[in-house]
Amino acid sequence: NAGVTQTPKFQVLKTGQSMTLQCAQDMNHEYMSWYRQDPGMGLRLIHYSVGAGITDQGEVPNGYNVSRSTTEDFPLRLLSAAPSQTSVYFCASSYENTGNTEAFFGQGTRLTVV
């Protein structure tokens, strides 16, 4: 059981480049989300999805797009990378987004924008 798989693990981008961070889960979870983690800031929610075809913005959505065409996949797109997007990105999934539901995280993507 792979759980939540994120790729790539590391990435260096130049300012202005675009890229997609991949996230896939094999637990048939409806709820998926993307966070970024910066020193002293904790995990901040970028975008989330409560099911295939449904996405919504979190706390820090600017500069990022998402889509959810299948239950399994939830890619995060950086449209035009900026140094402020240097961070560690985590994808998470859970059975639902209410109650005492455990969130499972991918191993993270360490992104550096130069």
Add this chain to the structure above:
Amino acid sequence: RKEVEQDPGPFNVPEGATVAFNCTYSNSASQSFFWYRQDCRKEPKLLMSVYSSGNEDGRFTAQLNRASQYISLLIRDSKLSDSATYLCVLNTDKLIFGTGTRLQVFP
């Protein structure tokens, strides 16, 4: 005011010590509460849920005080392997994470 506030630490304690972390939250509509553990350069993982009546899992005890809007985590008989960052998390309709409290257990 941040929705979830934690003392960042670090808390440096010897093996065998008892250590406690508190976390305060501002959203009284929060439905459920958790402690997650995050090892250095790793992803967060659920440590335990927090129930109003208090709950215990081995050396770990979690408590919730809705009236004062705080949750706590008590670790007894600390082990070297307990060294990590402990994240306070609450669930409204989304998970809201605290910045974490770093614990370092030394021999």
